[in-house]
Amino acid sequence: MTCWGVLSRAASLFAAGIVGTLAAASAAVPEFTTPATDFFLATEGKAALVWRAEGAPDSARFELQQSRTNTFPARATRTRYRGPDRGTFISGLAAGDYFFRVRVADGDDDGESGGWSRPVQVRVEYVPLGLVFGLTGIGGVVFLSTVWVVLAGHRRFGSARSISDPDPDPDDEGGES
Amino acid sequence: MIDATVLLSSSTGYLLLAVFGFAWIGLGLYWGRKARDFDGFMMAGRNVGLALGSATAMATWVTSNTVMLAPVFALEKGVWGMLAYATASFGLFLFAPMAARIRHLIPKGYTSGDFIRIRYGNTAWVLFLLITLVYSFAWLASMGIAGGKLLQTLAGVPYLHGMTVILGVCVVYTLFGGLYAVIGTDFIQSLIILIGVVVVGVLVMVRTDTAQVYETLSTQQPALLDILMPVALLSLFNNLFFGFGEVFHNNVWWSRAYAMREGVAPKAFLLSGLLWFPIPIAAGFIALSAGSLGINVVDPNTVGPQVAGAVLGHAGAILVFVVVFCSLASSIDSLLAATSDLVVEDIYRKMFRGSAVEDRIRMAARLVVVALGAVTWLICLGEFNILQVLFLSGPLVASAIWPIVAGLYWNRANRAGAVAAMIAGSVAGLVAYYHPKLGWYTACLVSVTISMVIVCVSSWLSRRTFDWARFKDA
Numbered sequence: 001m002t003c004w005g006v007l008s009r010a011a012s013l014f015a016a017g018i019v020g021t022l023a024a025a026s027a028a029v030p031e032f033t034t035p036a037t038d039f040f041l042a043t044e045g046k047a048a049l050v051w052r053a054e055g056a057p058d059s060a061r062f063e064l065q066q067s068r069t070n071t072f073p074a075r076a077t078r079t080r081y082r083g084p085d086r087g088t089f090i091s092g093l094a095a096g097d098y099f100f101r102v103r104v105a106d107g108d109d110d111g112e113s114g115g116w117s118r119p120v121q122v123r124v125e126y127v128p129l130g131l132v133f134g135l136t137g138i139g140g141v142v143f144l145s146t147v148w149v150v151l152a153g154h155r156r157f158g159s160a161r162s163i164s165d166p167d168p169d170p171d172d173e174g175g176e177s
Numbered sequence: 178m179i180d181a182t183v184l185l186s187s188s189t190g191y192l193l194l195a196v197f198g199f200a201w202i203g204l205g206l207y208w209g210r211k212a213r214d215f216d217g218f219m220m221a222g223r224n225v226g227l228a229l230g231s232a233t234a235m236a237t238w239v240t241s242n243t244v245m246l247a248p249v250f251a252l253e254k255g256v257w258g259m260l261a262y263a264t265a266s267f268g269l270f271l272f273a274p275m276a277a278r279i280r281h282l283i284p285k286g287y288t289s290g291d292f293i294r295i296r297y298g299n300t301a302w303v304l305f306l307l308i309t310l311v312y313s314f315a316w317l318a319s320m321g322i323a324g325g326k327l328l329q330t331l332a333g334v335p336y337l338h339g340m341t342v343i344l345g346v347c348v349v350y351t352l353f354g355g356l357y358a359v360i361g362t363d364f365i366q367s368l369i370i371l372i373g374v375v376v377v378g379v380l381v382m383v384r385t386d387t388a389q390v391y392e393t394l395s396t397q398q399p400a401l402l403d404i405l406m407p408v409a410l411l412s413l414f415n416n417l418f419f420g421f422g423e424v425f426h427n428n429v430w431w432s433r434a435y436a437m438r439e440g441v442a443p444k445a446f447l448l449s450g451l452l453w454f455p456i457p458i459a460a461g462f463i464a465l466s467a468g469s470l471g472i473n474v475v476d477p478n479t480v481g482p483q484v485a486g487a488v489l490g491h492a493g494a495i496l497v498f499v500v501v502f503c504s505l506a507s508s509i510d511s512l513l514a515a516t517s518d519l520v521v522e523d524i525y526r527k528m529f530r531g532s533a534v535e536d537r538i539r540m541a542a543r544l545v546v547v548a549l550g551a552v553t554w555l556i557c558l559g560e561f562n563i564l565q566v567l568f569l570s571g572p573l574v575a576s577a578i579w580p581i582v583a584g585l586y587w588n589r590a591n592r593a594g595a596v597a598a599m600i601a602g603s604v605a606g607l608v609a610y611y612h613p614k615l616g617w618y619t620a621c622l623v624s625v626t627i628s629m630v631i632v633c634v635s636s637w638l639s640r641r642t643f644d645w646a647r648f649k650d651a
Contacts, residue, residue, distance in 0.1 A: 043616075044408045045400045046253050046477075080397075081473055089474045091253050092398025124400075126407040127614070139414025139622050142629055146421065146582060147271065153586025154274035157281070 028056035029115040030102045034087070039121045042093065047122045050087035051102050056114075063105035063113065064088060070099045070119050090122075098122045185494050190332025193495070194339070197502055198346040201362055205510075208361035209354020223436055225360060230437045230445030233360040234269060235452045236367035236507035237429060240316075241323040242567070243457055244374070244497075244504050248481035250412070251461030252474065255394075255401030257409030259461030264417040268424035269450030275425065276434040276442035278585050282648040289431040289581075290523035295648055296584045297595045304599050305580075306523060308573045309426055313516045314556065315570040316423075317509065317549065321557035322566070324505045330479045331486075331498050340557050343502070347509040348550035351517075352543050356436060359510045366503040371452065373500035377485050377493065378459035384488050385466045393469040401465065411618045415571075418621040422574030425581050429515040517545040568617050572606020572624035579625065579632040588642040594635025602628030 034050035053060060061084050067077040081088050082105060099121055104114035185193075225233070243262075250258035283291060289309070294302040325340030350358050391402075400406050424430050434442045464480045472487050474480050482501070486494040521542045576599045583590035606624025609615045615623070 044253065045406070083473055085473050085475055087475045089252075089477050091477070092255060092394065092401035094399050094403075127411065127616075129405065129407060131614075132405075132407045132410050135619060135622060136410050136414060138626055139418070142622070142626050143414060143417065145629065146578065146625075149582050149586055150271050150274055153582075154278065157278060157586070 028053040028060070028104050030056070030062065030104060030117045032100075032102070032117060032120050035120055035122075037120075038118065039123070042122050042124045043126065045093045045095075045124050045126065046089070046091040047093075048087065048089050049100055049102075049120070051117065052086060053104055053114075056104050060084070060104050062086065062102055064100060064102045065116075066090075067099045067101075068097065070121065072099065072101065072119070093122070093124045095124050095126055098124065185332040185491070185498060187333040189495070190328060190334040190339075190498070193332070193498055193502070194328070194334065194342050197499070197506075198342060201346055201506060202350045204362050204365070205350025205354040205358035209350070209358040223438070225433075225437045225441065227441050227445055227448070229360050229364055230433065230441050231448040231452065232367040233363035233511070234430070234433060234446055234449035236363040236370060236503075237433075237511040238265070238269060238424075238449065238453050238508075239367070239370050239456060239504045240508040241320060241327060241501055241505045243453075244370075244460055244501055245323060245327065245478060245481055247457035247460040248464030248484075249477050250416075250457075251401075252464040252467070252477050252480050254409035254412055255398070255403065255406055255465075257404065257406060257413060258401075259458055259465075261409065261413040261416045262457040262461065263454050264413065265420035265423075265457070266450040266454040267417055268420035269446050269453065271421065272424045272430055272434075273443040273446040273450070275582070275585060276430075276437075276446055277440075279431065279434045280437075280439070280442060282585070282645065283435075286435055287432070287522045288519045289426060289428045290519055290527075292431070292581075292584070292648075293595075294523070294527070296590075296643065297580070297592045301580070301592055301595045301599070302523070304596060305426070305577065306519070308577055308599065308603070309428065309519065310516070312423070312427065312570040312574050313512055313519075314553065315566050317512050317516075317553040318556040318561070319567040320505055320509050320512070321553050322560060324501075324509075325557065325560070326478070327482070327501050327505075328498075330476075331482055331494060331501070336560065337558075341554065343505055344509065344550050344554055344557070347506055347513060348546060351510045351513045352546050355542075356432065356514050359514045360436070362510065363507050366507040367452075369503045370456070370500055370507070373496050373503075374456050374459050377489065377496060377500075378462060380493070381463050381466055381484065381488050385469060390466050390469045394465065397468050408618060411616075411622075415618045415621045418575045418578065418625045419568070419571045421578050422571065422576075422621065422625070426574050426577040427515065428519045429511045432515045432518055513546050513549055516549055517542050520545045520549075568620070569607075569610065571617075571621040572610060573603045575606060575621040575624035576600075576602025576628045579629045583632045583636060587636055588645065589636040589639045590632060590643070591635055591639045591641065594632050594639070597635065598628040598631040601631055 030051045030053040032049060032051050034048050040047055049064070051062070053062070061082065063079055064081040065072060065077050066080040067073070069076060080090070080100070099119045101116045101119040103116045247259065247262045250262045254261065279286070279292065283295075286292065290302060290306055293305040321340050321344050324343035325336040328334040328339030328343075329336045350362065354361075394401050403409075433445075437445055460481055463484050467474050467480060467484050470484065470488065472484055474483065482494070482497045485497045489496065521538060525541050525545075526538060580590070580595035580598050584595065602624040605627040606620040609623040610617050610620035
């Protein structure tokens with residue numbers, strides 16, 4: 001084989017490799033493994049999303065989209081993540097429904113991308129504010145009471161006074177001997 | 178978008194482990210030479226001054242949770258979450274006057290168990306020992322697990338190796354140096370932690386645009402800026418009471434109150450609280466910057482080191498590694514020493530060997546340190562979820578808050594009320610922990626509330642008063 005032939009052969013193999021990689025990447029449609037089902041109730045406004053893509057190379061990059069409807073209209077959809085990771089942690093979502101989908105994306109935005117996964121729905125539903133205010137109010141009362149006992153006790157006994165109570169009751173109850 | 182995969186090589190990780198491990202053992206052995214008698218070993222001679230006292234309290238309270246969980250709180254619960262974590266310093270603030278009272282009542286005391294036994298009797302004492310031992314093991318295990326996972330994340334050191342080295346180093350220098358070694362190494366660790374966290378926090382702030390951070394949070398994570406975010410509000414008081422319970426009941430803090438020089442303890446605890454307060458806020462801010470820096474958070478438990486490493490590069494990862502190592506060691510050694518004191522004093526000496534000579538007691542203390550380390554290592558093999566391990570003990574310790582506080586200042590607080598409060602508070606808190614509507618972030622709040630009501634009612638109904646002079650006679 002001539003030099004030209006060797007070079008041509010090498011070039012065609014290289015090109016075939018790239019095409020093959022792109023083909024494999026674009027054929028791989030990811031699926032979410034976390035959450036395990038298509039619907040997830042998030043009571044703390046957070047969700048972990050993990051996906052896998054059979055057939056996608058290790059160097060594959062992914063695009064994760066978030067939308068408020070499962071039709072993913074352009075005006076209500078934004079890219080949440082683009083990169084090589086196969087998961088992300090979402091937090092701080094306001095109450096409501098969110099839809100996520102992921103696909104294999106070429107590193108170049110103009111390049112080929114794979115098909116979208118089935119969307120998962122994350123519903124953020126917080127504990128009712130009435131319950132929150134009630135428990136917070138109780139917390140405030142207990143906190144202030146605890147502080148009051150300590151500070152009042154410190155003022156009463158101090159560090160320079162006798163450890164004996166000023167008005168001891170002779171029928172005292174103490175620790176068992 | 179910043180590449181968030183900057184970590185240390187495992188050879189660097191092992192080298193750092195070796196350097197700090199041997200350094201800490203050497204320092205521990207050096208300071209431990211002062212521990213010539215039992216009081217020296219357990220109480221550092223009861224002569225610790227303000228600087229060392231503040232440093233050891235602050236360093237002990239800065240755990241791997243402070244460095245790792247505070248960012249998680251911020252990432253999941255926003256600004257309120259960050260502040261909620263910082264309320265753990267309130268326990269130190271409030272313990273300051275309590276430490277003065279403790280020293281006044283039992284100047285030659287050794288453990289928190291001493292107080293409970295004299296104040297409320299044997300039943301309450303046994304119950305209290307159960308609570309504090311469960312909590313101590315939970316805390317020790319959470320440190321061991323956190324250490325192994327962190328070293329694995331930061332430097333690829335296998336979990337078993339990292340966890341074993343962390344525990345092993347702490348056991349060795351605590352074993353030979355006692356509380357002198359613990360407090361001495363705490364002083365250095367506190368300086369490293371303070372400087373490290375401030376440096377990382379400042380550098381992250383310099384590299385980020387605060388306005389951009391706010392803009393990103395507003396659009397992508399709006400609930401983190403919501404002052405009415407439900408889960409954040411719930412965690413505010415829950416975390417505060419968990420902190421109260423931890424500090425008020427655990428022998429780690431009581432032993433320091435006993436070890437400090439007369440009059441030093443209140444100032445030391447106040448100062449340590451002030452020094453500790455900004456640390457979770459700085460750590461939390463780092464996590465809130467992740468979105469604006471384009472960092473993809475995959476595992477929230479490692480968001481702190483992930484952002485520090487991504488922003489500061491190799492040097493930042495080393496700094497985080499060192500800070501985490503110091504925060505782990507400063508807490509594990511304190512727990513080992515204090516829990517050993519409790520077991521030896523309250524169980525070995527008070528229950529079995531009342532006439533044991535000092536050398537035998539000191540040997541027992543050393544054996545207990547080794548045993549604690551071994552049991553903790555075995556628990557850590559399970560690699561449990563750190564949050565679940567630690568926060569499950571929250572309702573137990575929260576139930577002890579009011580028996581202790583009322584026991585220190587109210588002469589009508591009584592045995593029956595204390596026992597009922599600890600049992601009912603613990604049970605109610607555990608029910609809340611597993612309740613689908615309430616959840617883990619209400620458990621401590623429920624526990625302390627039930628406990629407080631029982632203590633207050635029983636004290637109000639009691640016609641007997643406690644004679645404080647009993648502490649002098651004991």
